[in-house]
Amino acid sequence: MIRTVSAWLTPSRWIYRKPKDWAENLRPDLSDPHPDAAIPDDLQTAVLRAQNAMLQQQNKEEGFWCGRLRADTTIDSDTIMLLNFLGRGSSIKVRRFANRLLKAQLTDGGWPIYPSGPADISATVKAYWALKFAGHSPNEPSLVRARKKIRELGGIHKVNTYTKFYLALFGQYDWDGVPTIPPELMIFPNWFYFNIYQMSSWTRSIVVPLSIVWASHPRMPCPAHAVLDELFPDSRRHVPLSEAVGPHAIVSWTNFFLWWDRGLKFVEGNGPHWIRIWALRLAEDWVLERLQGSDGLGAIYPGIVNTILAMKCLGYGETDPRLLEQLAVLERLELPGEDLQMQPCQSPVWDTAISVIALAESGLDRNHPALVRAADWLISKEITTEGDWIVGNPKGHPGGWAFEFNNEFYPDVDDTAMVMLALRHVYLDEPLTVLREKACQRGLHWMLSMQCSNGGWAAFDKDNTKTIFNKIPFADHNAMIDPPAVDITGRVLEFLGYIGFDRTYPSVERAVQYLKAEQETDGSWYGRWGVNYVYGTWQVLRGLAAIDEDMSLPYICRAADWLKSVQHEDGGWGETCATYHDPRLKGRGPSMPSQTAWAVQGLMAAGVYDEAVERGIEALIRTQREDGTWDEADFTGTGFPKVFYLEYTMYRNNFPLQTLGTYLRMVKESQRAALRMGLAGSLSEARI
Structure with missing residues (x-):
């Protein structure tokens, strides 16, 4: 039987170091680096359109988003x-x-x-x-x-x-x-x-x-x-x-x-x-x-x-x-x-978390009622009872999120990391502030306890890696086990970095070593839960940047170079599910808004702000519909590689919005830096 534990764990039961400035790190940054900056009209218009389109899709009563999930x-x-x-x-x-x-x-x-x-x-x-x-x-x-x-x-x-x-x-x-x-x-x-x-x-x-x-x-x-x-x-x-x-x-x-x-x-x-x-x-x-x-x-x-x-x-x-x-x-x-x-299932927790991040990072007020309602709903979906994961992780304590509306026995690491990233982006008043901190503390400790022995994180279980099970006659759905995945590991690092973890933490160092070991010779990373190498490479780079890894290191430069090498003539990126069947096809396929967004985010995380990024942003702006959404013709989600793929209908909208928002913030920050340099130059001339 699965035992139920209290919703609040006393500090004596925490087995991991609390990061520095915990409360401060959970508080979202509400500042606009330069609100009066001159922003290109097409960029600003694209962001506002996408924000409006996404806000219209929110469930107004409960605050969640749930796109159609097709297979x-x-x-x-x-x-x-x-x-x-x-x-x-x-x-x-x-x-x-x-x-x-x-x-x-x-x-x-x-x-x-x-x-x-x-x-x-x-x-x-x-x-x-x-x-x-x-x-x-x-x-x-x-x-x-x-x-x-x-x-x-x-x-x-x-x-x-x-x-x-x-x-x-x-x-x-x-x-x-x-x-x-x-x-x-x-x-x-x-x-x-x-x-x-x-x-x-x-x-x-x-x-x-x-x-x-x-x-x-x-x-x-x-x-x-x-x-x-x-x-x-x-x-x-x-x-x-x-x-x-x-x-x-x-x-x-x-x-x-x-x-x-x-x-x-x-x-x-x-x-x-x-x-x-x-x-x-x-x-x-x-x-x-x-x-x-x-x-x-x-x-x-x-x-x-x-x-x-x-x-x-x-x-x-x-x-x-x-x-x-x-x-x-x-x-x-x-x-x-x-x-x-x-639908193979429903994706409200996942869609809500990504949508919150996209709206917040694109400049929507962090205390906007839509974000507050969404955060309240996400907090309510925390799972504080033990599930099947306890068998492989008997020392762990509950605290995480599942993908669907209700799935008490199967919280997963990917959703847990994404939800906690989303909650960090919203400004909340009490009592929601206290509820968020307690939920994130539980989620953090559960997530850390789920780290696998090789340093990576898997979706639902710890060290579920006995490949012999793939030889069983009924194993032809190609997913008998749940081994660590670089995309999930990158997302975990992204959250850990945002709350103050760096490579001085053993769990982070082990994860970085795992990611290095899993990198392909061309610099890319395989994507287990999204299509495919563009997805994996993007998420790893986001995670490494968040923990303050030196983004000029050769292995990161190889990843950025690979992303640039597979950019299409139209400025976008595209990759099909065929890459799981033939890796030689990696990076090939019609440009997709979600994959273009991932690639641009990956490059920006790697510190690249050159023509490749500008062309990617231009491609997203150019392909946006009048109603603020994008069209996407193929599947970019992965269920079981080679067997079952998914169309997340919100990916085409929330990831481009997040990417445009990240780029918009970069433009504002660069203008602020230029203004500071100009002021410094004026002061120097005045002294002379």
């Missing part, structure tokens, strides 16, 4: 599958989701996992099946093209584990061809080398409910019009996993786990019955506990869908309030419109 079509297809599993296949929603699928189809017949990407076999098979569920004939041109593309991509047997799992629910794939996910995983104690807490938090949210489904081996009647016989030309409803995973050495962990899977399938149903009952009870209790204080398991789409499937397999009735609540949570992820589209 590929796989979750829309999965929703059609789920509705059929629940006996709601004739719902009008199914047709509306199907319309969205048809519009997203590529001309070659397939479906991609990001807008500019090629057809993906799993996304294409899912969409094809979903359209058949929705009543579309296999003879329709769109499905004929899709079927041809599926064959070109290697056929239905090439789909990933979770696609096979859903196909098996309706008898469209044999369970023998689906990797085993036994509920007996729940029996392994936390100290055992293989246990669920050695998987990433999102994998736990996916796998634990799926293990309940696996134990049931359900087979729902598949409507005749949705049967996929035409995708099995050789009539084989599965292939051995050894064929599915591709070439591998005889003596390898991959082969070990394949034999392990065969053994589990052989004993399935023949072991002690009481062990299976015990394991299922543990899995059910684990899921139900984590629904408390959360918008679904992990507050993410796969966890919610798999929980619904598990509840049905456990016999929960149609009117069971626990099942109804999960269905309601899922419905809240729908994006309304002529066509329906699902």
Whole structure:
């Protein structure tokens, strides 16, 4: 059980040094370096437009921002599958989701996992099946093209584990061809080398409910019009996993786990019955506990869908309030419109924190009512109870923020750092000032306790780095573990620097050494949670500048030079999700406002204020719409590299605003410096 602690930790429990001038560092700088400076009209206009546009998007009652979070079509297809599993296949929603699928189809017949990407076999098979569920004939041109593309991509047997799992629910794939996910995983104690807490938090949210489904081996009647016989030309409803995973050495962990899977399938149903009952009870209790204080398991789409499937397999009735609540949570992820589209989750804490920073750094009064309301809301979302993170960090104490509205068991380091950065930017009166300081103290100590042994920070867990888990047959979502990431580490350093930490602090020094070790030979850094090397390089440079690193050091100059080397002729920067599949493509792609903003911020953090920065600023001003927003055609967020990408619809607006604001402040400061030099020169002449 997760224990609850008091919201306030006494000083005797703090295990990290308090930075110098804590209260002073938490107080935002309200000064304008030179309010009467002559600012270029186009720059000032762009900032004001962007500010107004962002203020209009704020939830006026509660004070948060929450943009639409879009993903590929796989979750829309999965929703059609789920509705059929629940006996709601004739719902009008199914047709509306199907319309969205048809519009997203590529001309070659397939479906991609990001807008500019090629057809993906799993996304294409899912969409094809979903359209058949929705009543579309296999003879329709769109499905004929899709079927041809599926064959070109290697056929239905090439789909990933979770696609096979859903196909098996309706008898469209044999369970023998689906990797085993036994509920007996729940029996392994936390100290055992293989246990669920050695998987990433999102994998736990996916796998634990799926293990309940696996134990049931359900087979729902598949409507005749949705049967996929035409995708099995050789009539084989599965292939051995050894064929599915591709070439591998005889003596390898991959082969070990394949034999392990065969053994589990052989004993399935023949072991002690009481062990299976015990394991299922543990899995059910684990899921139900984590629904408390959360918008679904992990507050993410796969966890919610798999929980619904598990509840049905456990016999929960149609009117069971626990099942109804999960269905309601899922419905809240729908994006309304002529066509329906699902969100993978909601991002209010993240969007609010970034928006506060953007508005404050672009010159909005730090005590503006919009910022005060947002800060009040952010403070209210602090999580002060223990979550799954406590298993890998037993000495840590709660105090952090999650990404979503409610996700009590899964605060993350990235959101915690971003929220505390945002709170630093707002001027608050009591009692909010006291609440902010206490929340930030708790957040700081929790965040520091989450530092991994190599000096970096990961998202949800500490030292969740056993790469052997990537060899498990159901690990093909490419995110079985949660290792440290340079982008998160850079953001943590950014906050630590703003409150007085520097390299004299051991935690900071270890982080800097980690970042140096992770730098690419060309000077860039890999971005785990944003696309991609532009994102990683920007955030590392911001963090290093905040801790007063010498920005003239060679490794930083290499990073700045790399950013300048990939600037486009139009002055912007762009990079696509394809870089995760082929790093040689880094820095290539149509210019995007969010990525242009990141690159310019990175250069300014590195102390570069030359033509490259000016051209980047001009590109942002030139591409801004009349309403103060920007257009962005591709995804710039990352869920699981190579597998799942995201479109943060607020990135295109809040990061450019922050960048223009930072540049505006630089212009004012340079004019003030010039004025001082002029006054000094006049005084010298007067003395002469």
